[in-house]
Amino acid sequence: MNALEAIKARKSTRRYKPNAVEAEKIEQLISAANNAPKAGTFHISVVENQAVLKSLNDAALTSMKNSGNDFLMSRAALDGYQPLYGAPVLFLLSAPEGAPYNQANVSCAAANMTVAATALGLGSCYVIAPLLGLQAKPELVGKIGIPQGFVPVCGVLTGYSDGNAFETAKSTGNNVNYCK
């Protein structure tokens, strides 16, 4: 699969098989993140500890349910909804607190990871839901190993897809103009 094919094939995966992801593929995804455009630094925590993932998932679900945000509450109310979707791996991307371009830096890295995951035969999903879990259970920040002075900015779930679930609407793509 070439880069254009992977970009086209990528979509958010929201149901995963429990199978572990091979260490070699994890390394390739880290490399994809670190080869993204950046204007600053970020850190990658590779979370595979099942107890931590479950704790983060459960805290995120409770936060979504109690958020007062219509979209988050409607997602959390879906039958069987779990914000981490049973993924065996969460890459949590963090960046130095207060630094400029943190969101841009981690988003470029995360996007690269999702495309690379597709090329490697893995499902993936860019997620902010784990941040809600971390806000509710800050003790997980230390357990995950986010460095001192860094704040979590986004996550990328990965693992082997177990089919479609909790899909979102595709945009129409009518968002271009040309100035020639």
Ligand SMILES: Cc1cc2nc3c(=O)[nH]c(=O)nc-3n(C[C@H](O)[C@H](O)[C@H](O)COP(=O)(O)O)c2cc1C
């Ligand atoms: C900033 C950002 C935050 C997102 N957070 C979540 C999330 O917490 N949970 C989730 O399931 N998807 C999340 N997504 C994925 C989007 O819902 C998804 O990319 C979009 O609906 C398009 O669908 P596709 O990825 O299948 O093309 C997020 C995407 C972005 C860019």
